[in-house]
Amino acid sequence: MTDTQVVITGGGIGGIGAALMLGRRGISVTVLERDPELTEGGFGLQLGPNITRMLKREGVFDEIAPLMVFPKRLAFRNATTGAFLNYLDCDDFERRYGSRYAVMHRNDLLQALARGARATGNVTIINSAKVTEFADHGDHVSVRTDAGAEVTGQVLLAADGIHSLVRRTWHGDAVVPTGYVAYRGTLPEDRLTGEFDFNDLTLWMGPGLHFIQYGLRDGHELNQVAVFRSPAYERGEEDWGGVDELSERFQGLFPPVEEGVKGLSMVRGWPMVDREPLETYVRGRVALLGDAAHATLQYLAQGAGQSLLDGSSLATNLAALGDGPWSDDEVARAFAAYDAERVPQASRVQATSRFWGEMWHVDTVGAVMLRDHLFATIDRYDYKLYDWLYGPALEEGGAGGASLDALETATVG
Template sequence: MHSQVIITGGGIGGIGAALMLGRRGVQVTLLEREPELTEGGFGLQLGPNITRMLKQEGVFDSIAGGMVFPKRLAFRNATTGEFLNFLDCDDMERRYGSRYAVMHRNDLLQALAQGARATGNVTILNSEKVVDFTDHGDHVSVATDTGKTFTGEVLLAADGIHSRVRRQWVGDAVVPTGYVAYRGTLPGDRVSADFDFDDLTLWMGPGLHFIQYGLRDGQELNQVAVFRSPGYLRGDEDWGGPDELAERFAGTFPPVEEGMRGLSMVRGWPMADLEPLDSYTRGRIALLGDAAHATLQYLAQGAGQSLLDGASLARHLSVLGDAPWSPDAVAEAWAGYEADRVELASRVQRTSRFWGEMWHVDTTGAIIVRDQLFRITDQYDYKIVDWLYGPVVDESAPMPLLAATAER
C-alpha cells in the first residue's frame, strides 16, 4: 500500500495530524500497534491557542460536544486552603479569540478518529506494530510485525516519548523527575456539594500539587495528584507507590486529602520529559508530538502542542500536490514545519519545567514568596501567557480588576 503520508502512532498527535491532512486531501495511512484506538489517562486541558487552531482547521465543532468550558482557573494553597488568585476564562476568550476547554482524553481521540475516517482520505490500521523503517531517498517504507510493508512519500513518527525513530536519530533518553502522577475520575453524584464545577482548581503544596475539574457536563470530576517520591530520592528500585501517595498527601487541606482518596490507587505514572531538539526532521521523516517535544504537564500543553504539530504539517504538506514529492519539495515543507514549531515547542518544554519548580517549592520562605506573588498578580495582566496563548485578537482594556481573594 502506497500513501502520500504514513503516520506511526495512533494517539492524539498522530490521529489529529491524520485528520487535518485528510481534510486537505492528503492520502494518509496510520499504523497503530494496539488492537483498538484508546487513550490512557483521563482528562486533558486545551488552552485558547489550541481551541482557536481547531476552529481555524474546521474541526472544533465536531469535538466541542465533549468539552467543558471552565469559568476560572483557580490557584489555591494545598496546605492551608487559601484562595490565592485566578485567571478569568471569559476575559481570556475576549483577548485570545477562543475558550479554555477541558475534556476526556479518550473522547477527544475518538472524535478525531471519527473525523479522520470521514474525510475518506485516511486509512487507520490497528494491530500493526512497526518493526523497521527506511528512508530510500525518493520514498519511505515501513515494515510491521504482521509481515506487511507500507510505502509513502514521507513518514511522520508520532510514536510517543519512547519513539523508536527518535532513538535512532538522537539516541537520547527520557529525563526523569522523581515525580509521579495518580489520576482518576469521580462520578458527579459523589462529589461534595461545595465543589464548584465552574472552576479548574490547582492546589499547590510542598513537593506536590492536586488538580480538579469537571468533565462530561459535570457528570465526572477529573482529579490528578502529583508528588515528589521520597523513594526515588533514596534510590529505591520500587518507588512512587500508593503508600507514598497517601503519606505525601496526609495533612493537606481536607478537600485535597479527601479528593486524593478518589484516585486510581493501582499505579502511578512516573513523570519525565525529553531535552529540546533543534530539528524535528531528517530526509523524508519527521517527528511530532511527544516524539519531538515530550513536555511536563505544568502548562497543560502536551496534547495541544501535538495538535499544533499536525496543523502545521497539514498546511505545508498539502501544497505539494500529487505524488511523487521531490526531495526539495519535502525539504521545503519540513523547513516550514520547523519554523512554525521548534522554537515555540522548545519554549513550552523549558517553561513547563520552571512552573513545576515554582508550584512545588517546599521551604517556608519559598512558599511565602510564591503565594505572595500569586496574591498580588493582576488577573488581567497577561504578559506571562501572551507568548503561549497568543496572538492577541482583542487588545482593548480588560474587565475591571476583581479582588484576587474574592470568593463567589
C-alpha cells in the same frame, strides 16, 4: 504492501489529529497503531485557547465542542492552608485570544478525531500494527510491522510517543526523570463526597506536590490529578512512587485535597519525565511530531495541544506542495517550514513547563510565602506571562497591574 502519500506511526491524539488535518486537505494517509484499538487513558486533558483557536481554523472545533467543558476560571489555591490565591478569567481569554479554554476526556477527543479522520475518505487506520523498522529510500519511505506488512509512502510522520522508534534511531537520547509521579482518575458525580464548583479548574499547590480538579462530560465526572515528589526516589530506591507514598504525601493537607486524593482509587502512578529539546524534528523524508519530538512536563497543560499544533503545521505545509509525487526539494521545503514554526515554540513550552513545576512545588517557608504572594498580587488581566503561549492577542487590554519582571525573565529564559 500498502502505498500512501503519508505514513503515520502512532494512533494517539497527535497521530490521529495529524491524519484528520491531512485527510481534510485531500492527502492520503495510513496510520499504523500498535494496539488492537484506538484508546486513551480514562482521564482528562486541557486545551488552551491557542489550541481551541487552531481547531476552529482547521474546521473541526464545532464537532468536538459538544464533548468539551469550558471552565470560567483557572483557580490557584494553597494545598496546605486552603487559601485562595487568585484566578485567571477564561471569559476574558476569549476576548483576548479569540477562543475559550477547554477541558475534555482524553478518549472523547481521540474518538472524535478518529471519526473525523475516517469521514474524510482519505485516512486508513490499521490497528495491531507494531512498527519494527523504517527506511528513507530517498524518493519514498517504507515502514515494516511485526506481522511482516510493509507500507510505503512519500513521507513518514513519527507520532509514536515518548519512546519513539524513530527518535531512538536518530538520537538515542534518554528520557529525563524528575522523581515526581502522577496519579490520575475520574469520579462520577454520584460518588463525590464534598462540594466542588464545576465552573472552576482548580490547582492546589503544596510542598513538593500539587493536586488538580476539574469537571468533565457536562459536570457528570470530576477529573483529578495528584502529583508528588517521591522521597523513595530521592533516597535512590528502585521501588518508588507507590500508593503508600501517595497517601503519605497528601496526609494532613487541606481537607478537600486529602479527601480528593483518597477518591482517586488508583493502583499505579505515572513517573513524570520529559526530554531535552531538539534543534530539528526532521531528517530527509521523516519528521517527528508530538511526544516523539518534544515530550514535555504537564505544568502548562500543553502536551496534547502541542501535538495537534504539529499536525496542523505539517498538514498546511505538505498540502502546499500539491498532489505530488513530492520531490526531495519540495519535502525539504515543507519540513523546513514545519521546523521553523514548531521547534522554537515547542522547545519554549518544554523549558517553561519545567520552570512552572519548580515554582508550584517549592517547599521552604520563605519560598512558599514568595510564591503565594506573587500569585495573589498578579493582575489577572495582565497577560505578559501568557501572550507568548496563547497569543496572538486579538485585543490589547487589562489594567496593567503588578510588576512581574523577575518572574517573566525566569519564565522566558
